[in-house]
Amino acid sequence: MGKLRTLYDKIWDEHLISDQDGTSLIYIDRHLVHEVTSPQAFEGLRLSGRRVRCPEKTVAVPDHNIPTTGDRETGIKNLESKVQVDALRENAKYFDITYYDVDDVRQGIVHIIGPEQGWTLPGMTVVCGDSHTATHGAFGSLAHGIGTSEVEHVLATQTLIQKKAKNMKVSVSGSLGDGVTAKDVTLSIIGKIGTAGGTGHVIEYTGDVIDELSMEGRMTLCNMAIEGGARAGLVAPDQKTYDYVEGRAMSPKGENWEKALKDWKLLFSDNGSHFDKVISLDGHDIAPVVTWGTSPEDVLPIDSVVPDPHEFNGGKIEAAKRSLKYMGLSPGQRLQDIPIDTVFIGSCTNGRIEDLREVAKVMKGRKVKDGIRAMIVPGSGLVKVQAEKEGIAAQLKEAGFEWRFAGCSMCLAMNPDQLTAGERCAATSNRNFEGRQGRGGRTHLMSPAMAAAAAVTGRLFDVRNL
Amino acid sequence: MEKFSTLEGIAAPLPLINIDTDMIIPKQFLKTIKRSGLGKNLFDEMRFNQDGSEVPSFVLNKKPYRQSKIIVAGDNFGCGSSREHAPWALLDFGIKVVISTSFADIFYNNCFKNGILPIIVPTEDRDNLLDDAEKGSNARLTVNLEMQEIRRPDGSVVSFDIDPFKKQCLLDGLDDIALSLEKEKSIAEFEERQKSCRPWV
Numbered sequence: 001m002g003k004l005r006t007l008y009d010k011i012w013d014e015h016l017i018s019d020q021d022g023t024s025l026i027y028i029d030r031h032l033v034h035e036v037t038s039p040q041a042f043e044g045l046r047l048s049g050r051r052v053r054c055p056e057k058t059v060a061v062p063d064h065n066i067p068t069t070g071d072r073e074t075g076i077k078n079l080e081s082k083v084q085v086d087a088l089r090e091n092a093k094y095f096d097i098t099y100y101d102v103d104d105v106r107q108g109i110v111h112i113i114g115p116e117q118g119w120t121l122p123g124m125t126v127v128c129g130d131s132h133t134a135t136h137g138a139f140g141s142l143a144h145g146i147g148t149s150e151v152e153h154v155l156a157t158q159t160l161i162q163k164k165a166k167n168m169k170v171s172v173s174g175s176l177g178d179g180v181t182a183k184d185v186t187l188s189i190i191g192k193i194g195t196a197g198g199t200g201h202v203i204e205y206t207g208d209v210i211d212e213l214s215m216e217g218r219m220t221l222c223n224m225a226i227e228g229g230a231r232a233g234l235v236a237p238d239q240k241t242y243d244y245v246e247g248r249a250m251s252p253k254g255e256n257w258e259k260a261l262k263d264w265k266l267l268f269s270d271n272g273s274h275f276d277k278v279i280s281l282d283g284h285d286i287a288p289v290v291t292w293g294t295s296p297e298d299v300l301p302i303d304s305v306v307p308d309p310h311e312f313n314g315g316k317i318e319a320a321k322r323s324l325k326y327m328g329l330s331p332g333q334r335l336q337d338i339p340i341d342t343v344f345i346g347s348c349t350n351g352r353i354e355d356l357r358e359v360a361k362v363m364k365g366r367k368v369k370d371g372i373r374a375m376i377v378p379g380s381g382l383v384k385v386q387a388e389k390e391g392i393a394a395q396l397k398e399a400g401f402e403w404r405f406a407g408c409s410m411c412l413a414m415n416p417d418q419l420t421a422g423e424r425c426a427a428t429s430n431r432n433f434e435g436r437q438g439r440g441g442r443t444h445l446m447s448p449a450m451a452a453a454a455a456v457t458g459r460l461f462d463v464r465n466l
Numbered sequence: 467m468e469k470f471s472t473l474e475g476i477a478a479p480l481p482l483i484n485i486d487t488d489m490i491i492p493k494q495f496l497k498t499i500k501r502s503g504l505g506k507n508l509f510d511e512m513r514f515n516q517d518g519s520e521v522p523s524f525v526l527n528k529k530p531y532r533q534s535k536i537i538v539a540g541d542n543f544g545c546g547s548s549r550e551h552a553p554w555a556l557l558d559f560g561i562k563v564v565i566s567t568s569f570a571d572i573f574y575n576n577c578f579k580n581g582i583l584p585i586i587v588p589t590e591d592r593d594n595l596l597d598d599a600e601k602g603s604n605a606r607l608t609v610n611l612e613m614q615e616i617r618r619p620d621g622s623v624v625s626f627d628i629d630p631f632k633k634q635c636l637l638d639g640l641d642d643i644a645l646s647l648e649k650e651k652s653i654a655e656f657e658e659r660q661k662s663c664r665p666w667v
Binding site for chain 2: 017018020021022023025027029036037039040043048050053057064065078080081083084087121123124129130131133144145146147148149150152153156157158159161163165195196199200226229231251252256257259260263295314315316318319322412413414421431433434435436439440
């Protein structure tokens with residue numbers, strides 16, 4: 001019998017081209033490209049006279065920079081943003097790469113359209129010049145973010161120089177209570193392991209709670225692996241995965257489908273395979289959570305109070321003091337008493353159709369509180385169209401939400417969707433760093449259901465008590 | 467890429483933990499299509515007020531530290547996004563070495579692609595180096611990559627570990643892509659194999 005291997009070990013072995021003293025060259029099956037981290041890479045190729053080795057394995061889409069208002073199809077007003085988006089279009093054309101333009105219904109956040117179009121498949125290696133590439137691990141594909149130099153490396157060679165990471169298992173047993181979602185699970189894990197807890201590791205998520213999550217829930221879960229320090233998160237593929245993948249534009253068909261399915265059914269960690277680190281949570285202990293500070297690890301159940309920095313140790317004491325000052329909060333303050341100004345629903349973490357359905361469910365018969373700015377930015381053009389078909393868009397507009405076009409939007413505020421200094425936002429995105437959503441802006445991360453509850457009440461609120 | 471051998475210079479203390487890439491270079495500066503020129507925006511929101519004036523208390527605005535070539539930082543430096551603009555901004559400012567107890571993986575990798583040496587040392591050594599870095603114009607450290615040593619102002623030495631391949635790439639200023647293209651034959655063979663056993667990829 002051969003060595004017992006984890007899912008990560010298997011995908012790694014399958015893609016290993018060469019290994020020299022632990023420095024390995026691995027093959028990359030899919031390369032997703034967006035406008036912000038690619039122009040310097042394409043420029044590098046041009047300067048050295050290199051070509052894109054596998055244009056058919058590469059796909060490009062503008063998402064970070066583009067406006068989400070209806071007038072965007074007539075041109076981007078911000079000149080710098082326009083230059084970046086134009087550069088991507090031109091590079092895609094020049095190097096013969098599939099490109100979804102701003103006016104294409106398939107355009108959207110790169111991590112949403114990858115799975116949506118079937119570019120992302122189980123067992124693949126997937127990279128993108130974006131840390132939230134971890135999202136694609138939901139399919140049992142080894143997916144991680146890379147820098148621009150590595151983008152250029154993958155474009156030129158279809159490979160990446162890597163050191164193998166360690167194996168980490170995060171197991172979530174039991175089941176989730178009402179109002180508790182994949183976002184609460186992923187944030188609670190980060191709260192437990194800390195923002196560097198997964199550094200140097202690839203996380204495999206297992207357990208009954210993970211099995212029960214939908215594919216979209218698993219994408220939310222894996223998306224934030226990087227917020228726990230892990231470059232990649234994985235969920236072993238199962239029937240839900242195959243069902244999600246089947247029939248998508250880029251998915252295998254006919255004989256290839258059968259062949260692929262046979263291959264994918266081998267993608268699991270062998271019983272007894274070795275994990276360097278194991279963390280366990282019980283789903284029953286997970287409550288709807290919100291963040292109070294400026295790191296995703298600063299997370300607590302909604303019925304808690306703002307912590308006292310002196311409850312922490314070492315460097316975290318000063319960091320927590322700084323966070324509270326930035327966030328304008330005091331120790332002992334009830335999280336539920338914190339009023340908000342803005343609600344942002346969207347991003348590669350929570351911009352999919354199930355997220356919008358969740359919001360619609362909470363908003364049924366309810367309105368956005370007067371004076372609250374509430375915005376919904378679907379993750380892709382297709383998500384937008386689907387929500388419009390289902391009547392979700394009409395319902396939420398009626399309830400007082402702004403209904404936008406697809407993009408990264410206020411998750412990182414590179415486009416005009418930004419917070420002003422001191423503005424406090426209930427956000428379904430993934431980072432609450434200082435200035436992330438706009439200089440001086442204050443971000444509280446939470447699930448779409450919790451963000452909807454905040455929209456209704458104008459403060460952080462337990463959706464279970466609505 | 468420029469070769470890295472030894473570096474002597476002023477070290478700036480940044481003891482805050484979890485310094486993220488949004489702090490190192492905020493998103494409004496990612497709209498460039500170039501690698502250069504980002505130094506003036508390094509740590510922008512910590513370094514400058516909204517009106518563009520300097521925040522006098524921020525370390526890189528203080529006299530001797532304006533010439534810093536080294537940063538001694540709190541745990542988990544460079545967490546967050548994959549933006550290579552973070553090391554580009556550091557390098558453009560003149561920072562060629564960052565010393566901490568730990569780095570986020572993507573940032574750590576990105577440094578090596580740009581001739582920046584990120585050094586991991588135990589907490590006790592980092593804390594001592596932070597104390598050294600507090601000494602203003604006397605906060606001079608000498609980093610010797612070949613020897614894997616940091617020489618402190620008092621002459622004592624802190625040694626560090628580094629992956630031999632990454633070390634060699636920095637010492638020689640090697641271009642990764644050229645190195646990998648030397649393996650063209652193996653890559654082509656892999657692709658052929660994949661075509662037959664995983665034709666859907």
